[in-house]
Structures are given as structure tokens and as C-alpha cells.
Amino acid sequence: MNRMPTWADVILVPLVSLLLAAFFSAIVLLAIGENPWEALKLMVEGSVGSTYAWGYTLYYATNFIFTGLAVAVANHAKLFNIGAEGQAQLGGLGVALVCLFLPFPHWSIALIVAICAGALFGAAWAAIPAFLQAKRGSHIVITTIMFNFIANALLVYLLVNVLKPSGTMEPATASFPDAAHLPSFNAMFSSEETVRFRGAPANVSFFVAVAACIGVWALIWRTRLGYQLRAFGHSESAARYAGISPTKIIMVAMLISGGLAGCMAINNVMGEAERLVLNSVEGAGFIGIAVALMGRSHPFGVFLAALLFGFLYQGGAELALWASIPREMIVVIQALVILFTGALDNMVRAPIERIFNRVGRPPKPERKLEPAE
Amino acid sequence: MADPVAAIELKGISKAFGPVQANKDISIRVMPGTIHGIIGENGAGKSTLMSILYGFYKADEGEIFINGKRTEIPDSQAAIGAGIGMVFQHFKLVENFTVLENIVLGAEDSAMLRPSLARARRELKALADEYELSVDPDAVIQEIGVGMQQRVEILKALYRGCDILILDEPTGVLTPAEADQLFRILNRLKDEGKTIILITHKLREIMDITERVSVMRRGEMVATVSTAETSPPELAELMVGRKVLLRVEKKPAKLGDKTLEVRGLRVVDDQGVERLRGIDFDIRAGEILGLAGVAGNGQSELLEVLGGYRIATGEVLLNGKPIDLTGSRSDGQSRRARGIAHVPEDRQAEGLIMDYTAWENTAFGYHHDHKYQANALFMKNAAIRADCEAKMKKFDVRPPDPMLLAKNFSGGNQQKIVVAREIERDPDLLLVGQPTRGVDIGAIEFIHQQIVALRDRGKAILLVSVELDEIMSLSDRIAVMFDGKIMGERKPGETDARELGLLMAGITDTTLPHSAAEVEAQLAERHGAAGKEV
Numbered sequence: 013m014n015r016m017p018t019w020a021d022v023i024l025v026p027l028v029s030l031l032l033a034a035f036f037s038a039i040v041l042l043a044i045g046e047n048p049w050e051a052l053k054l055m056v057e058g059s060v061g062s063t064y065a066w067g068y069t070l071y072y073a074t075n076f077i078f079t080g081l082a083v084a085v086a087n088h089a090k091l092f093n094i095g096a097e098g099q100a101q102l103g104g105l106g107v108a109l110v111c112l113f114l115p116f117p118h119w120s121i122a123l124i125v126a127i128c129a130g131a132l133f134g135a136a137w138a139a140i141p142a143f144l145q146a147k148r149g150s151h152i153v154i155t156t157i158m159f160n161f162i163a164n165a166l167l168v169y170l171l172v173n174v175l176k177p178s179g180t181m182e183p184a185t186a187s188f189p190d191a192a193h194l195p196s197f198n199a200m201f202s203s204e205e206t207v208r209f210r211g212a213p214a215n216v217s218f219f220v221a222v223a224a225c226i227g228v229w230a231l232i233w234r235t236r237l238g239y240q241l242r243a244f245g246h247s248e249s250a251a252r253y254a255g256i257s258p259t260k261i262i263m264v265a266m267l268i269s270g271g272l273a274g275c276m277a278i279n280n281v282m283g284e285a286e287r288l289v290l291n292s293v294e295g296a297g298f299i300g301i302a303v304a305l306m307g308r309s310h311p312f313g314v315f316l317a318a319l320l321f322g323f324l325y326q327g328g329a330e331l332a333l334w335a336s337i338p339r340e341m342i343v344v345i346q347a348l349v350i351l352f353t354g355a356l357d358n359m360v361r362a363p364i365e366r367i368f369n370r371v372g373r374p375p376k377p378e379r380k381l382e383p384a385e
Numbered sequence: 386m387a388d389p390v391a392a393i394e395l396k397g398i399s400k401a402f403g404p405v406q407a408n409k410d411i412s413i414r415v416m417p418g419t420i421h422g423i424i425g426e427n428g429a430g431k432s433t434l435m436s437i438l439y440g441f442y443k444a445d446e447g448e449i450f451i452n453g454k455r456t457e458i459p460d461s462q463a464a465i466g467a468g469i470g471m472v473f474q475h476f477k478l479v480e481n482f483t484v485l486e487n488i489v490l491g492a493e494d495s496a497m498l499r500p501s502l503a504r505a506r507r508e509l510k511a512l513a514d515e516y517e518l519s520v521d522p523d524a525v526i527q528e529i530g531v532g533m534q535q536r537v538e539i540l541k542a543l544y545r546g547c548d549i550l551i552l553d554e555p556t557g558v559l560t561p562a563e564a565d566q567l568f569r570i571l572n573r574l575k576d577e578g579k580t581i582i583l584i585t586h587k588l589r590e591i592m593d594i595t596e597r598v599s600v601m602r603r604g605e606m607v608a609t610v611s612t613a614e615t616s617p618p619e620l621a622e623l624m625v626g627r628k629v630l631l632r633v634e635k636k637p638a639k640l641g642d643k644t645l646e647v648r649g650l651r652v653v654d655d656q657g658v659e660r661l662r663g664i665d666f667d668i669r670a671g672e673i674l675g676l677a678g679v680a681g682n683g684q685s686e687l688l689e690v691l692g693g694y695r696i697a698t699g700e701v702l703l704n705g706k707p708i709d710l711t712g713s714r715s716d717g718q719s720r721r722a723r724g725i726a727h728v729p730e731d732r733q734a735e736g737l738i739m740d741y742t743a744w745e746n747t748a749f750g751y752h753h754d755h756k757y758q759a760n761a762l763f764m765k766n767a768a769i770r771a772d773c774e775a776k777m778k779k780f781d782v783r784p785p786d787p788m789l790l791a792k793n794f795s796g797g798n799q800q801k802i803v804v805a806r807e808i809e810r811d812p813d814l815l816l817v818g819q820p821t822r823g824v825d826i827g828a829i830e831f832i833h834q835q836i837v838a839l840r841d842r843g844k845a846i847l848l849v850s851v852e853l854d855e856i857m858s859l860s861d862r863i864a865v866m867f868d869g870k871i872m873g874e875r876k877p878g879e880t881d882a883r884e885l886g887l888l889m890a891g892i893t894d895t896t897l898p899h900s901a902a903e904v905e906a907q908l909a910e911r912h913g914a915a916g917k918e919v
Contacts, residue, residue, distance in 0.1 A: 230763075234763050235762050236752055236753070236762070236764050237762075239748070239752055239764060240752065242738075243738050243741070243749065246739070246740045246741065247734065247735075247739070249731075249735050250736070250737065250738050250749070252694045252717070253692065253694060253735040253736065254717050254718075254750035255694070255717025255719070255720070255721065255750060256717075257716065
């Protein structure tokens with residue numbers, strides 16, 4: 013019997029995991045002769061200590077929200093989408109194409125069209141593994157991993173041979189026209205007296221990400237499609253009994269998942285770089301897996317987990333900049349967080365559950381069985 | 386009792402799983418050389434008690450005495466050492482090993498296999514002679530029948546030198562004839578001085594074979610009585626704690642037009658095995674057709690075809706109009722739209738989403754229904770919840786809490802949720818598979834009444850069950866299935882368990898007296914056919 017209250021499940025367990033990760037990170041830092049306390053202060057200062065710091069943290073978080081939601085939606089249908097990385101790359105291609113080749117009168121229209129293009133390209137990239145899973149039974153984990161490599165190779169080819177403006181050495185597209193530039197937080201929140209978020213990449217896409225969280229929540233728990241999707245995820249045999257087509261659910265879930273991953277491009281490609289560069293996704297697709305795991309595939313959990321990973325990314329970058337901690341150690345710390353919050357989730361959960369079961373309320377009195385009249 | 390030393394004595398055994406008290410202060414004495422029955426509803430704590438005895442769980446309190454000696458049983462190795470053998474409901478055999486290999490498995494004498502196998506072969510022969518338990522030592526498990534597999538389990542226990550044999554629901558997968566054979570073996574073992582504990586929920590078996598019977602109810606041992614001095618109604622009352630109706634009361638059927646007509650239905654599964662081999666039958670409005678048969682003879686496939694999630698060839702008419710068996714309209718949703726409701730055989734794998742709340746399960750399969758839909762996109766969750774609450778009240782689901790997850794209800798209440806959902810649609814045809822499997826007696830009574838009430842409203846019902854008693858008491862007409870074919874139809878008043886049992890074993894000529902040897906030969910043939918399916 014599981015009598016662990018919900019708050020412990022969604023707050024306490026991740027918190028304990030996080031503390032464990034912090035503890036082991038501290039040991040790692042001590043081992044290389046650094047002061048963990050100073051490191052923590054640097055990380056906090058560098059990631060949430062100023063609007064500039066927040067601007068970076070939220071920028072990273074926006075990426076992770078999109079990829080986290082992508083993995084979460086697929087998770088609800090028991091599909092493990094490891095391909096958010098490749099889908100986000102293709103989303104970047106879609107965004108770049110519309111930004112480069114369509115004339116936009118205003119950034120808001122550009123944003124809407126870019127969202128559609130990113131989602132379409134991401135979804136199309138997810139559609140092939142989804143089809144192979146639904147019709148041919150090829151395992152989606154394998155195919156989506158493969159498609160990450162294919163996406164990468166495709167972009168290398170396109171950026172080097174097709175989209176690179178002549179006369180440049182860098183495998184990247186030309187910069188997007190001004191009309192396709194999204195307002196940054198700096199432009200949105202600075203007043204005449206104070207300048208906020210100066211130089212930070214956070215932009216209006218953050219609000220699109222928040223809206224996506226709400227949209228996914230409604231999709232999963234309020235719509236018929238979400239109902240069928242979750243039912244399929246819980247029990248394929250029961251879904252078949254109920255007349256829910258596995259093929260349809262696998263396709264639809266993966267299309268939505270790929271679409272969300274593709275939407276990430278409005279943040280990193282359109283909002284920040286304002287052109288498409290090689291390897292623009294920078295592993296956010298994989299971070300999305302950890303984010304979805306930690307956020308228990310719930311949009312609000314994904315939001316919080318994405319913020320945390322935004323903090324880790326930005327804090328880690330600051331740490332590498334100001335302390336003599338090598339960049340590799342930052343990756344170790346991030347990996348520890350992923351390890352504890354994601355992969356070792358049950359290691360923390362089981363003992364906490366046991367504690368709650370032991371000290372919890374006394375067993376309910378047994379219900380009497382009255383004769384049914 | 387004359388013999389003061391019990392083969393097994395349990396004193397004050399208690400075991401709790403978190404807040405659930407599975408066993409509460411249980412004491413029991415089992416005399417050597419007897420067959421002792423333990424009876425109780427699902428979740429009464431029978432299996433927990435036996436798991437403690439076999440070393441799977443450790444009791445929180447209490448002591449175990451074997452032949453008068455206090456014994457600690459921390460694991461199953463210790464149980465085997467103490468002479469206890471167990472035959473589980475689901476056999477623990479390696480399917481692609483031979484009988485001999487299975488028997489030796491875990492009891493090898495040395496690192497090399499050959500000497501062990503040679504010794505096992507000798508001992509197996511001795512055991513077979515002593516207890517009349519003949520099996521072919523070189524047969525591969527997946528190619529022999531269920532009854533034979535069970536023999537192998539018994540031989541495994543005997544090979545390990547057990548004096549006390551525990552059997553957990555041994556007849557669940559057997560035909561009546563196979564069950565009779567099993568009981569003959571058990572009696573023989575008893576005569577040779579073995580002690581046998583038989584766990585079951587079937588009153589008839591207890592009455593047939595045991596000397597004494599202990600009744601468990603909600604973790605407690607409520608009575609231990611001599612079988613000769615008790616009766617099925619008394620045992621049922623002890624199990625449930627109140628008087629229960631063992632027979633279904635129903636008026637004679639008022640038959641209407643043919644609701645369902647099935648013609649030449651064939652199903653070939655993914656492995657290319659023909660599961661249905663030309664089925665023909667009708668069901669009229671206001672009629673319950675009971676489909677008897679040992680599990681795995683095509684009943685499940687038939688339900689799946691009619692329920693819309695298995696492809697078949699042939700012809701099925703509902704109210705005179707054909708049903709799409711292969712095309713785009715052959716899915717559960719289209720069937721429901723045509724007025725076919727389905728209580729599936731396995732409520733946990735099919736009928737319910739165990740991780741959905743009760744209210745979410747109320748709409749399951751009917752989630753396209755306009756009464757659950759606010760618009761094309763969103764569902765009307767509040768309306769579904771209200772609907773669930775009403776159904777829970779009407780069908781006496783306990784606890785009546787729509788927010789509870791399906792997995793947190795007892796088996797009987799889970800089944801009531803499914804039955805309520807399907808029957809309240811007022812379907813023209815109701816498919817019911819194993820409606821009372823793993824359901825307590827009180828709920829069985831209620832579910833049977835609901836099925837009969839639907840019949841009396843003039844609806845057609847196809848009842849599939851492996852419980853012969855259930856088929857005989859509910860059906861207006863009985864069809865018996867064997868190996869993908871219908872062997873014959875009988876009226877419940879004009880047949881008996883013996884005749885149906887023969888049909889279930891594929892023997893159509895039930896008029897002639899059958900010797901045990903003939904039945905055995907038929908069964909062997911049947912197992913040959915069944916073996917290919919595995």
C-alpha cells in the first residue's frame with residue numbers, strides 16, 4: 013500500500029535527490045581542491061543573482077521546457093522519445109527557412125509562422141520512427157537515436173552545401189532579416205531608468221513555452237485525445253479492447269512530441285542566434301529526457317525541472333568562467349543531478365515511501381460487509 | 386483426533402503488509418496422512434499463509450511446528466528441507482525443458498548433469514510405480530497438457546522428498562475429468578502417508594476430497610470443521626459471514642428474435658494456428674447462451690472477434706445486419722455503436738485501466754459518446770464523475786469513491802465497475818467473459834442477478850466461463866467448445882457435469898459409458914493438439 017502523500021511524491025523526493033546530488037558534487041569539488049561552498053555561491057550568483065543571470069537561466073530553461081514537454085507527451089503514451097535532439101535540429105531548419113525566405117511585416121507574425129514551421133519539421137522528423145514503430149514494430153528508442161545522427165548529418169550537408177552564404181567559411185545560414193528578430197527580455201522589460209536583462213538571450217519564446225505547458229496539461233488531462241493517449245500508455249491490451257487504435261495513438265503522440273521539440277528552435281535559432289548554426293541544439297534534447305523524468309511527465313513538473321536545469325547550465329557556465337574549475341567538472345556535476353533525479357529516482361523514493369508507511373496514519377478500520385439487499 | 390502429533394501446526398501466525406493485516410493470529414493443526422482443505426474468498430489470506438509456510442514471507446508473529454518440532458522457515462530451501470512441497474496455481478516449469486530436466490532443476494547432485502539425470506530417471510520410475518504417477522520423462526513441457534504439467538509439479542515435490550504437499554487452486558485449469566484424475570492421485574498420496582493441504586475456493590472440491598476444512602475470512606481463521614459434519618451452504622456462510630444464495634433464481638426465458646447469428650467463423654492467429662475452426666451459433670433476444678470449455682480452446686478468440694479487436698473470416702449478423710469482421714469498421718468502437726457491450730475475461734488487462742480513477746474508467750470504451758463530450762476536443766469530466774457516482778451507487782461498489790484508482794478496489798468491486806459500465810448501456814448483445822473470476826461470493830451473487838436482469842429485459846447474452854457451475858446455473862442453453870469448434874449444445878436441465886466434461890474434452894459420443902482408459906486416451910490426443918498451440 014502506498015500511502016505517501018502527493019506533496020512528498022512531487023516535492024520531497026526530487027528535493028532529497030537534489031541534495032544527494034549536491035552532496036556528491038561537493039565531494040567531487042573537494043577532491044579537486046575547490047571549496048564547494050564558494051562554488052555554490054558562484055553558481056547561485058551567476059544564475060539568479062541579477063536580471064542578466066536570470067536572462068540566461070530562463071533562456072536555457074525555455075529550451076528545456078520544449079524538449080521536456082516533448083519527451084513527457086511521448087512518455088504518457090509509453091513511448092520513449094530519445095529523438096528530441098534531432099527533432100529540435102530539424103525544427104531549427106524549418107524556422108530558418110521561413111525566417112530567411114519569407115518576408116514578414118512584423119515579428120509577431122514571424123513568430124507564429126516560425127512556430128508552425130518548427131513544429132511541422134520536428135513532427136515530420138518524428139513521424140518516420142513513429143510509423144516504423146506503429147506499422148513495423150521497430151523499437152522507437154533505437155530509431156529515434158538513429159534519427160538524431162541522421163538529422164545531424166543532414167544539417168551538416170545543408171549548412172555546408174546549400175544554406176551557407178557564399179564567401180563565408182562558417183557552416184551557418186545568413187543572419188535572419190530584422191523583421192524576424194524576436195523581442196528579447198532586454199527590450200521588453202527595460203524602462204527608461206533601469207536596464208534589465210542586458211545582453212541576455214532570454215526572449216519572448218519563454219512565454220510561448222509557458223503557454224505550451226498549459227496546452228500540454230489541457231491536452232493530457234482534459235481532452236479525449238489525452239485520455240486515449242494515457243490509456244494506451246497504461247495498457248495497450250485495454251486500449252485495444254476499448255477500440256483505441258494503437259497505430260493512431262503512436263503516430264499522434266509522436267507527432268505532437270516531435271512538434272514540441274521542433275518548437276524549441278524559436279528560442280535558440282530565432283530568438284538567440286538569429287541564424288541557423290551547426291549543432292544549435294547543444295544537447296537540450298537529451299536534457300529534455302532528464303527534465304521529463306524529474307518532472308514526472310507533468311507539465312508543471314517539467315517547468316520546474318527545466319528551471320532547475322537552466323540554473324545548473326547557467327551556474328555551471330559561470331563557475332567555469334570565474335573559478336579554476338575545469339569545464340569537464342561542470343559536466344560531472346550536471347551528470348550527477350541527472351543521475352540522482354532521473355535514473356536513481358527509485359533509490360530515494362523507496363526508502364521515503366517506507367518511512368511514510370511506517371509513521372503514517374494507523375490502518376483504516378476494515379469496512380463491514382453488510383448484506384446487500 | 387487420535388494422533389496427538391500434527392504434521393503441521395501453526396500457532397498464532399500474524400502477518401501485515403503495511404496497514405493491511407493479511408493474517409491475524411492464525412492457528413491450525415493438520416494431521417498426518419490426511420487431506421486438509423483451506424477455503425476462503427480471494428484476499429482472505431490463504432495464499433499469504435501458505436507463502437509463510439513455504440518460506441516466501443516471514444511471519445511477524447507466531448510459530449511453525451513440523452511433526453511436533455518447532456521449525457524456522459526463512460526461505461523455500463528450508464521448507465523443502467522440512468519436507469514441504471508446493472504446487473503453485475501457475476506452474477513454475479521451464480517450458481522448453483523436458484520433464485526430467487525440470488524435475489532435476491535446482492536439485493542437481495553435482496556440476497555435471499548426466500549423473501543427476503540418470504538418478505532422477507530411476508527415482509522417477511520408482512515414484513511413478515508407487516503413486517501411479519506415470520509421465521514420459523523425455524517429453525518437453527510445452528508439448529504436454531496442463532494436467533500432465535501439474536503431475537510434473539507434484540513429482541518435483543516428491544523427488545525432493547516432501548511429506549507435506551500444498552496445492553494452490555489446483556483445478557483452476559483442468560477439465561472435470563482431469564480434476565478427477567488429480568483427486569485420485571491425491572487420495573493415493575494420502576494412502577501412502579503423505580499430508581496434503583488443498584487451497585481452493587470451490588466448495589464442491591472441499592466436499593469431495595478433504596477430511597477436514599479450515600475456513601478463512603479477512604485474514605482470520607474463522608472455523609476448522611470436519612468435512613463430514615458440514616455442508617456447502619454452511620461453508621459459504623462461514624466464508625462470507627452471511628447467508629448466500631448459491632443458485633441463481635431466474636424465471637423461464639422469454640425468447641425473441643435472433644439477435645446474434647454466427648456462421649462459419651474462423652480465426653487464424655499470428656503464429657498461423659487456427660484458433661476458431663468454423664463456429665456456428667445463434668443467440669435470441671432474452672436468452673443467455675453459456676459457452677463452456679477449458680480455457681484456451683478458442684473462447685477468448687471468439688469474444689475478441691465479437692468485441693472487435695481480432696480479425697476473423699466468416700459471417701456475423703447482429704439483428705439481421707452483418708458486422709464488419711476485417712475492414713475499417715472492425716474495432717471496439719464500431720461494435721459498441723452497434724449495441725454490443727463486452728465484459729472482457731481479464732478485467733485488469735483489458736476491462737480497466739488500473740492506473741485510471743474509477744470515473745475515468747466509467748467512460749472507457751465510450752469516450753466518444755456525446756454525453757461524455759463537451760465538444761470535439763474536450764471531455765466533460767464533471768459529467769463522467771457524476772455518472773460514475775450514480776453507477777457506483779446502483780451497483781453497490783465499495784468504497785463508492787469515483788476518485789479512487791481502479792487498482793485500489795478489490796477484485797469484486799473492479800468487476801462491478803466494468804459490469805456497471807457495460808450493462809448500463811442497455812446493449813442488444815452483452816458479451817461476458819469469466820464474469821466472476823477472482824470475485825468474492827457476495828459480489829458473484831450480485832453480478833449474476835444483473836446478468837439475469839438484462840436477459841429479462843429481452844437482451845441477448847453470450848456467457849463464457851470455465852466455471853461449469855456458473856454456466857449450468859446461468860445459461861438458458863449451453864454450447865461446449867473444444868479446440869476451436871463447438872462440440873454440441875445442451876439444455877441445462879437435460880445435462881450434467883459429467884456429460885459436459887466429456888464434451889469439454891472433445892468427446893462427442895457421450896451416450897456410451899466411458900472407461901477411464903478411454904477418457905485417458907482421448908485426453909492424451911487432446912493434449913497432442915493443445916501442445917501445438919503453445
